[in-house]
Amino acid sequence: MTKNMTETIDFFKNLTPTGYLFLVLTAITLFSAIGVVTARNPVYSVLALIATFFCLSGHYILLNAQFLAAVNIIVYAGAIMVLFLFTIMFLNLRREDEESKTNVTKMISVVMGGILMVMLITIFRAKSAQVPTFSNTAFNARTGLVENLGQLLYNDYILPFELASVLFLVAMVGAVMLGKREAGDRHF
Amino acid sequence: MDLTTLLVKGLIILIIFVITLTIAAYSTYGERKVAAFLQDRIGPNRAGPWGLLQPLADGGKMFFKEDFIPAQASKWLFILGPCLAMLTALMSSAVIPFGDTIRFGNYAIPVQAIEINIGVLYIFGVVSLGVYGVMVGGWASNNKFSLLGAIRAASQNISYEIALGLSLIAILMMTGSLSLRAIIDEQATFFEWNIFTQPLGFVIFLTCAFAECNRTPFDLPECETELIGGYHTEYSSMKLGFYLFAEYINMFVSSAFISALYFGGFHYPFMSEISGALENSMGAIAGHNVATAIGIVMFFAKIFFFIFFFMWVRWTLPRFRYDQLMNLGWKTFIPLAILNVVITGAGLLYDFKYATWIIAITMIGMVVVSNARAPKREVVRPGVV
Numbered sequence: 001m002t003k004n005m006t007e008t009i010d011f012f013k014n015l016t017p018t019g020y021l022f023l024v025l026t027a028i029t030l031f032s033a034i035g036v037v038t039a040r041n042p043v044y045s046v047l048a049l050i051a052t053f054f055c056l057s058g059h060y061i062l063l064n065a066q067f068l069a070a071v072n073i074i075v076y077a078g079a080i081m082v083l084f085l086f087t088i089m090f091l092n093l094r095r096e097d098e099e100s101k102t103n104v105t106k107m108i109s110v111v112m113g114g115i116l117m118v119m120l121i122t123i124f125r126a127k128s129a130q131v132p133t134f135s136n137t138a139f140n141a142r143t144g145l146v147e148n149l150g151q152l153l154y155n156d157y158i159l160p161f162e163l164a165s166v167l168f169l170v171a172m173v174g175a176v177m178l179g180k181r182e183a184g185d186r187h188f
Numbered sequence: 189m190d191l192t193t194l195l196v197k198g199l200i201i202l203i204i205f206v207i208t209l210t211i212a213a214y215s216t217y218g219e220r221k222v223a224a225f226l227q228d229r230i231g232p233n234r235a236g237p238w239g240l241l242q243p244l245a246d247g248g249k250m251f252f253k254e255d256f257i258p259a260q261a262s263k264w265l266f267i268l269g270p271c272l273a274m275l276t277a278l279m280s281s282a283v284i285p286f287g288d289t290i291r292f293g294n295y296a297i298p299v300q301a302i303e304i305n306i307g308v309l310y311i312f313g314v315v316s317l318g319v320y321g322v323m324v325g326g327w328a329s330n331n332k333f334s335l336l337g338a339i340r341a342a343s344q345n346i347s348y349e350i351a352l353g354l355s356l357i358a359i360l361m362m363t364g365s366l367s368l369r370a371i372i373d374e375q376a377t378f379f380e381w382n383i384f385t386q387p388l389g390f391v392i393f394l395t396c397a398f399a400e401c402n403r404t405p406f407d408l409p410e411c412e413t414e415l416i417g418g419y420h421t422e423y424s425s426m427k428l429g430f431y432l433f434a435e436y437i438n439m440f441v442s443s444a445f446i447s448a449l450y451f452g453g454f455h456y457p458f459m460s461e462i463s464g465a466l467e468n469s470m471g472a473i474a475g476h477n478v479a480t481a482i483g484i485v486m487f488f489a490k491i492f493f494f495i496f497f498f499m500w501v502r503w504t505l506p507r508f509r510y511d512q513l514m515n516l517g518w519k520t521f522i523p524l525a526i527l528n529v530v531i532t533g534a535g536l537l538y539d540f541k542y543a544t545w546i547i548a549i550t551m552i553g554m555v556v557v558s559n560a561r562a563p564k565r566e567v568v569r570p571g572v573v
Binding site for chain 2: 041043047050066067070071073074077078079082083085086089090145146147
């Protein structure tokens with residue numbers, strides 16, 4: 001008991017300011033991520049998800065990946081979540097919508113969540129996926145900056161990058177097709 | 189980082205914060221004076237000399253109003269809304285370089301809160317968050333008109349953000365950097381200001397900035413004729429004040445951003461000659477600092493011009509209809525901005541910076557031709573039947 005205590009105290013004593021920042025940020029991340037699932041009102045749920053994205057961006061900044069952090073904020077928090085909030089505000093005007101949550105759906109969602117958790121744990125425990133330990137010589141502080149990312153994307157990963165852009169184009173065409181009004185359709 | 193550097197940095201951040209708030213406060217006064225000038229009135233002239241204490245009086249009045257929260261509103265979100273609006277508005281001025289460097293001793297400190305190599309993306313991210321203040325506030329009010337205002341604001345902001353980003357991409361291609369300081373340094377000589385190399389991009393950016401700030405002619409989210417008051421119908425006291433204040437801060441920040449991106453920031457014609465002469469006459473350090481001060485003054489002159497421009501447009505143009513707004517955003521600005529990017533890229537391939545003038549000249553030509561070919565009004569001549 002006391003040995004554990006001193007170990008814990010030593011752990012906190014030896015932490016750098018960045019380490020403290022990481023712990024606090026992680027706590028907030030987990031807290032808001034749990035909030036997403038447990039909130040009764042979908043709007044609160046979406047707001048908690050936005051907070052989660054902010055915390056993830058904070059993690060990116062701690063990893064010195066400023067570009068990813070900014071893009072994460074712009075794309076997820078700034079665009080996708082606005083659309084989520086938008087739709088939910090339209091659909092759910094203060095009406096408790098409990099009918100859709102039958103026992104079967106609850107069971108299925110628990111099973112699916114459990115399977116996902118088992119899968120993630122297996123992946124993280126696999127030998128091949130272990131994060132290599134930190135070494136001072138191999139460490140490059142500028143890895144996450146936008147110039148290096150661009151070099152990497154346009155040299156080594158040009159094919160996946162272009163394929164992803166084709167995928168986006170297809171998605172865009174699909175969205176336009178879905179949104180297009182046919183000749184006989186009524187105006188809303 | 190050295191303690192002195194840290195201290196100066198903290199001081200700069202504090203000064204930028206204070207300046208932002210002061211300018212936003214006096215923008216409300218300026219808006220009334222400009223409106224009065226355009227409508228041939230006098231405007232506020234009671235509080236202090238020339239009515240200069242009017243913002244203080246307004247603030248005092250706002251604070252003493254009843255702070256009212258509707259019974260069915262979700263209380264915390266109702267409070268969070270204006271706070272978010274204010275927070276995002278204040279965050280965005282952090283990366284704007286207001287001037288060159290200040291030298292003392294061996295130090296050279298840039299006049300900027302933080303210099304990050306993704307300054308443009310930072311501002312873009314903060315701008316895209318600005319919509320949450322409006323949406324959360326409008327939804328939490330539990331009022332249909334507020335909700336409609338909020339939804340309008342959200343759809344308008346996300347629509348115009350796309351054109352805004354696309355017009356920025358052309359500038360990023362010209363500079364090859366996401367840092368605002370690098371973009372400003374690129375515009376050192378007068379004819380390389382981006383207004384000359386990117387005329388079309390500037391028009392798109394300016395219009396989208398109007399839409400992002402919810403200023404007339406794009407102020408549909410708070411359109412009182414259709415929506416009573418828009419997203420802040422239920423707000424009173426300083427919460428309403430925060431919303432209104434955030435709009436003025438946004439106006440200041442977008443003016444600063446426009447001046448930095450398209451009008452050379454703190455550069456002005458014959459800058460290098462003037463700073464060279466100053467350094468010769470006053471010594472390297474003092475001369476450099478004086479030259480920086482002149483640059484800062486020039487930058488603020490540009491900012492004030494654009495704030496005036498925002499007000500000028502507000503009291504001149506009527507507001508768009510909502511479908512006109514959406515058509516303008518999606519069917520005009522986004523294709524034009526994409527064309528702008530393509531032409532800029534083609535120009536850069538042949539090392540020619542002024543390629544986008546082709547689009548501008550073509551558009552002007554098309555306007556002239558369509559005006560000339562439009563059926564003229566019949567001139568009724570007496571005696572000829």
